[in-house]
Amino acid sequence: MYAHRHAIVLGGSMAGLLAARVLSDHLEHVTLIERDPLPDENGPRKGVPQGRHVHGLLASGLNQLCRYFPGLRDALTADGAIIADMAERVRWHQRGAYKARFVSGYEGAFLSRTLLEQHVRRRVRALPNVTTLDATDVERFSWNEEHSRVTGVMLRAPRSLTTPSLDADIVIDATGRGSRTPAWIEQAGYVRAPERSVKIDIGYATRVYRRTPDDLPDADAVIISAAPPTSRRMGVLFPAEGDRWICMLGGWHGDHAPTDPAGYLRFAEGLGAQDIHRIIARAEPISEISTHRFPSSRRCHYERLQRFPEGLLVLGDAVSSFNPSYGQGMTSAALQAAALDRLMRDRRGRSLDGLWREYFRDVARVVSIPWDVVSGEDFRFRETTGARPPLVGLINRYVGQVQKASSTDPVVFTAFLHVMNMQKVPQSVLAPRVAWRVLRAGLARWGARERDATERTHAPVHDGRARPH
Ligand SMILES: Cc1cc2nc3c(=O)[nH]c(=O)nc-3n(C[C@H](O)[C@H](O)[C@H](O)COP(=O)(O)OP(=O)(O)OC[C@H]3O[C@@H](n4cnc5c(N)ncnc54)[C@H](O)[C@@H]3O)c2cc1C
Numbered sequence: 062m063y064a065h066r067h068a069i070v071l072g073g074s075m076a077g078l079l080a081a082r083v084l085s086d087h088l089e090h091v092t093l094i095e096r097d098p099l100p101d102e103n104g105p106r107k108g109v110p111q112g113r114h115v116h117g118l119l120a121s122g123l124n125q126l127c128r129y130f131p132g133l134r135d136a137l138t139a140d141g142a143i144i145a146d147m148a149e150r151v152r153w154h155q156r157g158a159y160k161a162r163f164v165s166g167y168e169g170a171f172l173s174r175t176l177l178e179q180h181v182r183r184r185v186r187a188l189p190n191v192t193t194l195d196a197t198d199v200e201r202f203s204w205n206e207e208h209s210r211v212t213g214v215m216l217r218a219p220r221s222l223t224t225p226s227l228d229a230d231i232v233i234d235a236t237g238r239g240s241r242t243p244a245w246i247e248q249a250g251y252v253r254a255p256e257r258s259v260k261i262d263i264g265y266a267t268r269v270y271r272r273t274p275d276d277l278p279d280a281d282a283v284i285i286s287a288a289p290p291t292s293r294r295m296g297v298l299f300p301a302e303g304d305r306w307i308c309m310l311g312g313w314h315g316d317h318a319p320t321d322p323a324g325y326l327r328f329a330e331g332l333g334a335q336d337i338h339r340i341i342a343r344a345e346p347i348s349e350i351s352t353h354r355f356p357s358s359r360r361c362h363y364e365r366l367q368r369f370p371e372g373l374l375v376l377g378d379a380v381s382s383f384n385p386s387y388g389q390g391m392t393s394a395a396l397q398a399a400a401l402d403r404l405m406r407d408r409r410g411r412s413l414d415g416l417w418r419e420y421f422r423d424v425a426r427v428v429s430i431p432w433d434v435v436s437g438e439d440f441r442f443r444e445t446t447g448a449r450p451p452l453v454g455l456i457n458r459y460v461g462q463v464q465k466a467s468s469t470d471p472v473v474f475t476a477f478l479h480v481m482n483m484q485k486v487p488q489s490v491l492a493p494r495v496a497w498r499v500l501r502a503g504l505a506r507w508g509a510r511e512r513d514a515t516e517r518t519h520a521p522v523h524d525g526r527a528r529p530h
Contacts, residue, residue, distance in 0.1 A: 067089065077236075094216070103175045116173070116177070149164050165475055213228035214226070285333050289442050295310075296309065437456055
């Protein structure tokens, strides 16, 4: 027996699908509304232009998805996805060295974004109490007379409805970065949530290649990070179903990869390591080069509002859309959906009034982790402008040491993976057990540099005589 009758979820991408899945446990009926026609098959669509680009699913995101969709992991693997340990099977080059390779227990998924969404969508559509209205645009919220509560939505171009309005006990906005909630609540007399943005002007250029087993015998994927502040370029080569590589070459602040094949290869050659260039220089390209521009990370601080309409929540990129290069967006959405699930469970049988306060508090905790990590990294570039995190220079110096130590010390790399997977707050890398190892690795690198310098000084010169002091 459900205490609440109807939920409406706006947006049928990853955040909306997850919200619909979670709410199907707590309300009699859920209606998922999506502007695009939703295909049954695996393919790109207009509302998710990033779907053509590389989309790694972090281990904690994969775990959440498998929790809500049992059997998903096997089904993805059967369709050609690769599920692999993020430390053992990834060649990750950062700060002049490859990360340590060992079994970390963090298994991420490598597949196309469209295949993942297709699997999740199919499972949500199969839920008996979820109805999907695709090719249906939401025009605005409907309100009670006092405008204290959102009571549903007004639709444009309703496909199979006789009435353009739908009522609900709760409406979830998962319409992504272009969410209209700030404008719609402002029109109803509310204050907009304070917003923070960080300007990064990242450009992605993606090309798909045929993948063969000899391409990368000792790993499944390659990441070559940028080396701020000097090099603004990065590259990612992830496997995908159908024996394909999805190659993404990207850069900050306008340093974007060219879209002609020769220029694309030259850009790959200019990365901090040669793995990607070596593979794509001889692999068969099977797509054009497609681009995506990401001007800024953006966060709406709904948790800071004193007043907010009852019956409305916001989830996913609509709350925070951040630099995608750490691959945390879908995991963030999954953890936000899990927070909603927990709160709905706590409220079972009770009114949902005031839920927004607890919900936005919990969502802010989820979002703060990736936000702090990526915006900190972004401020290593002098050109980055916007909401600067406090003490960012100091923190970045320490995080830089953590990143370097991750190439020799599995304990340090694991601490870093905890944060990247949003399992622990960024401050956890300051724990004495980790900090001591970071220091020890720094001293070892310093010692090695000193030894090198001494050896160079005492090395015989080419004519066989010792170099004079
Ligand atoms: C280039 C790029 C690369 C990325 N790489 C990764 C990665 O490697 N790993 C990762 O985890 N994340 C990645 N992300 C982030 C990830 O794509 C998002 O976090 C994820 O899709 C969740 O977003 P969302 O569902 O909140 O919003 P979106 O994916 O933007 O979806 C919003 C949905 O709402 C619909 N909609 C909008 N307005 C309306 C309306 N008025 N009525 C009805 N429907 C509407 C849209 O059609 C769309 O389907 C990347 C993002 C980008 C841009």
